[in-house]
Amino acid sequence: MIEGENDLMNRVPSRPPLSCRTSPPQGGRAALRVFLAAALFALASPVQAASVSDQFRAWLDADLWPAAKAQGVSRKTFDAAFAGVSPNLKLPDLVMPGEKPKPPKKQHQAEFGSPGNYFAEKTLQPVTSGGRARVGRVSQTLSAVEKRYGVPGEIVLAIWGRESGFGAAKIPYDAFEVLGTKAFMATRKDMFRKEVLAALTILQKGFATRAMMKTSWAGAMGQPQFLPTSFLNHAVDADGDGIRDIWTSTPDTLASIANYLKHYGWVSGRDWGFEVSVPDSVSCALEGPDRGKRISEWASMGITRVSGKPFPAHEAKAEGYLLMPAGRAGPAFIVTPNFYVLKEYNESDLYALFVGHAADRIAGGDRTFSGSWGKVGGMLRSDIAKLQERLEAKGYDVGGADGLPGYKTRRSIGEWQAKNGQAPTCFPSQALVRSLP
16 A cells, blocks of 8 residues: 555545635725635636646546556557546645645645544444454454464454445545546656556456446555555455455455555564553654564563563564654554554554554454553644754654654654753654754
């Protein structure tokens, strides 16, 4: 999957329609100029949309069609895919032709917003209760999947529930409208170009009909929410009917999810991670998959499980990694390599943590984290990007100034704070923006 863009439970709202008043506002000539400018913009918008649509059709014929033809797509398939398709300018993360990309001001994706909101019971409960309700119904399939792929059934159920509400979520977008638009004018159009070409291959080879090609706003398909390349690489025919049906077949859906995780290195027999208490003597800047230690070493530094139980013996001997997704303002974890396999499904710490936590609840009953989430995550994405740029200018590796506070950003914040005599929090804040020159 791609970074955080397969979440059907938190849809991106369409842009509100531009409204303009029927009479000028009060306030003299300046107000009149504002009114006239707004009116002219409203009149120009359809023209701009028409121009983009014309450029889109020209791009399809001159650029995308030759690439599709080279990989074996027929003109008949290509024309059927894009018949009546126009660019959808309401999709997020688009760059108008001729403009340069800018980090979005607001955060569209729930996976990169406020951590506490992401783990609200109203979001967790449907996944955990729905997972438990389906354990008995699909037990035979889950047993076969776990035996073949080594992925626990509760992990597969948690992903299925999170991605599509166990197949109940509506998937309303046309695949070629979304993927075509993003391949033409998204901030990551090279990636979406590969996806739209893969979607054409799916259609050409008869793996799905044109009517079946419905996606999320980010182009992800079916109950597992696979991008087209993921479908080609990981989808499985588990029910033996000769079709890799991730749209209506539960066995195919569950096996495909597990196969995806196996292909990305799921380690059979290991957990995903443990909630822990981290003493002040252990720096939050030690976070990250590149700063791993044997779990027994973490324990020797004073890190303990919140349950009071010791780490399992087989885990203590293996490598683990510190995870503090809200810095000192939230729960902390020691995670295993399997946590980072979950991140291959959706490149977000919160997403992987949600899946692991929901799986634990499906298997062992509902319980919340011991640590509480502080009031963090309310900053604009554009403000975080500015903070990252300032840290980069000082030589810190923040993983890119994209406005997303990943582990490299969090630990860079902690390192800068410690160096400048501040108590490390390892999370962006408005106060930090003001204090970091």
